[in-house]
Amino acid sequence: MLTPFVNEPFTNFQDENNRKAMKLALTKVKNSFGHTYPLYIGSEKIYTKTTTPSINPGKVSETIGYMSSANRELAEKAMQKALDTFETWKKVSPEERASYLFKAANLMRERKHEFSSLLVFEAGKNWAEADADTAEAIDFLEFYAREMIRLDRINETLPPTQIPTEKSQLRYIPLGVGIVIPPWNFPLAICVGMTSAAIVSGNTVLLKPASPTSIIAYQFVSLMKEVGLPPGVINFIPGNPNEIGDFLTAHPKTRFISFTGSKQVGLHINKLAANTAKNQIWIKRVIAEMGGKDGIIVDETADLDQAAQQIVASAFGFQGQKCSAGSRAILVDSIYDQVVSKILDLTKTFTIGLPEENHPIGPVIDQKAYDKILSYIEIGKQEGSLLLGGSTASGDGFYIQPTIFGEVDQEARIMQEEIFGPVLAITRATDWQEAIQIYNHTEYGLTGSFFSKDEHRIQQAQEQMHCGNLYINRKCTGALVGVHPFGGFNMSGTDSKAGGYDYLLLFTQAKSISRQIS
Structure with a gap:
């Protein structure tokens, strides 16, 4: 029996013990500045000659680290790895897929202040904003894990109408390989939410983080590897969007694109995805959240x-x-x-x-x-x-x-x-x-x-x-998450309600199966 979903509480920084813990985490993260971070393609760590510095926007003389940068050749390599891995990952049971998210949520909860501290330095968030970002990331992991298990049990809770001569059921099966493009403003919560929703549904992904906040995305990918997620389920490929973004969006093997960002970029992705590439056998699905006024x-x-x-x-x-x-x-x-x-x-x-x-x-x-x-x-x-x-x-x-x-x-x-x-x-x-x-x-x-x-x-x-x-x-x-399913109308996007009960339907396709009874 699954425990009910409960939102992760925000940290009370008026409490002196919490303030001390946050200060210790800030010091620990700051002492790790200056490293170079790799791509992840399957189980392979790849350091590239071309790197992008991550700068502290609150103190531009301070460099947090250097992120390796994928080119088209590496993007294609990641696509092939994701395609290969999909053939095995899609067969893993929803309960097992969900278990990785539950484990990741527990680890992130234990290291909450460290994740929040990196958000302070890399995204320029104050303590409360960073803490809320990390709490939302934990919520997404917990919520989508439960949602996948619920969908897997849909025939028990909401079965199709049965007729005397047939036994009918409905299964939600994964789509394939997706491109996940999260924004820099919620570089942990939205990155985690978009990615975890896709993989718990049985898809494999190419994760291309926003350049200003790529190190926090790397730490999330590292966490998923730590909990034992099979190599190739998440392939981490930061890089110049002009070099690899359009290439992957237009790729004939891309099944869906999950994007959060500006209206201009979202419309460009939607237009590019609507074109049918040679050897493409599906209509690509675009899940987009594009901003507001x-x-x-x-x-x-x-x-x-x-x-x-x-x-x-x-x-x-x-x-x-x-x-x-x-x-x-x-x-x-x-x-x-x-x-x-x-x-x-x-x-x-x-x-x-x-x-x-x-x-x-x-x-x-x-x-x-x-x-x-x-x-x-x-x-x-x-x-x-x-x-x-x-x-x-x-x-x-x-x-x-x-x-x-x-x-x-x-x-x-x-x-x-x-x-x-x-x-x-x-x-x-x-x-x-x-x-x-x-x-x-x-x-x-x-x-x-x-x-x-x-x-x-x-x-x-x-x-x-x-x-x-x-x-x-x-x-x-x-x-x-779970309280206010989030997504907008008109030029704000496709109204894909992140943190809602229908969100995983965007990363799955429903297969109706009926068997005649003798």
Whole structure:
């Protein structure tokens, strides 16, 4: 009998013992800086001449390590290994496949602070954000292991309708070899979730991590090897996306692509995957989560203090580098000035600095993101009233002040385009109904929040706000595995609900079998 799924608790860093444990882990991880890390193809470790440095975004003079880089020849080698391994891995029972995930979850739980510390250094997360990332990774391992066992028992719990002359059953079988492309902003949780869902379903994968956070992905792969996962189930091939990304997406033996990242890259993958390569015998499946331009509505009946706190948390948590980040605040006219004042007061209390020192605001991920965000801030100065921030912050890293613009028109670029940084645009609405219209006026549809005490309005918001994850009277970030299945509408992706009961169906195909009874 499986134990019920329970979310991994977050660490209370107000507890002095937990603070000491985290500091020890930070020191241990820091002492490991400077190593060169290999690819994994099957059981083979491969160090390449070409490497990519992993830089601490909070202290760019600090190099965490150097990651080997796959070329097309190595990518093809990994594909062949994955194809070979699939023939045996698909025959392993779901219970046994799930057992590797359970073992990995237990080990990650034991080393939670070490994984979180690497997230602090490589991704620029403060302690709480890093701890939540690691907890979510553990949750995905636990949840998807149970889900695969549940699907394997579907004929017991939800059998097909039976007729007197036949015995019918349904089996969920794996797809084949998949390409897993996780993002840098949740480089442990989403990497673990995408990969574990694919392999527990019986597929083999080529894991191509995001370049800025490849070492945390390597540590996850190493953990899976430590728990005894057969070689070739996960093939770890970091590399230049321009060299191997399109090559693998277009490969005739690629059965599915699981991607989380920008809209532009997601659409490119979807278009490339739609083309039929020579000797390809299936339609490739694309599972994509592509970002958002998420908004929070506040009406005049709402708890304004709570709303302001949740707007600030949604906008500036992890420097706004979340696809779920609340980068738009839509305030009913009668309470606009009050809420803006509260938002400004709360944001002014933030300190900016090294994630290692646990400042609320840390760096953005790299130079490319830094330049992009600053360019949007300059655009914002032409489109709205700069209320706070608007410039860089001091430090040996990619630091940007939390920036707030008021009186922004709904058509403005900073209200329409995903910035992926610490930038909040605020606009007025005449009433709650217009606020919903403004919220829906975007090509995205990932997360949203509605703050109100009026039950009729809440019911209308639940029906009318078009997004995959809608929250009432709480922030629009912080989805929990199993509690808030996560995925968006429109240009936010394929609405593949990560951490939900139908997610593994995306990595399987249902085979109906009926046998005539004599």
